[in-house]
Amino acid sequence: MSERPDATPDGYCTNTEPVPGTIRTINASATGPKFSHLHGRRYAQCPCGKETSLTGRDNLRRHKQPQE
Numbered sequence: 541m542s543e544r545p546d547a548t549p550d551g552y553c554t555n556t557e558p559v560p561g562t563i564r565t566i567n568a569s570a571t572g573p574k575f576s577h578l579h580g581r582r583y584a585q586c587p588c589g590k591e592t593s594l595t596g597r598d599n600l601r602r603h604k605q606p607q608e
């Protein structure tokens with residue numbers, strides 16, 4: 541497992557750089573109509589282990605690091 545990025549005291553990850561090669565686009569037809577609002581949304585993995593959605597500029601959205 542790679543080194544974790546820093547987190548703020550309230551548990552938020554400070555990293556916004558996605559792990560290269562982990563970016564994927566949600567295909568809502570595979571998840572059903574309940575998740576159609578996610579269609580076309582792009583996700584990527586953070587080095588902290590969390591998968592989160594991307595902003596328009598391919599930065600990771602603010603997210604909490606997973607608890608162990």
Ligand SMILES: [Zn+2]
Binds near residue numbers: 545553587588603
């Ligand atoms: Zn993270």
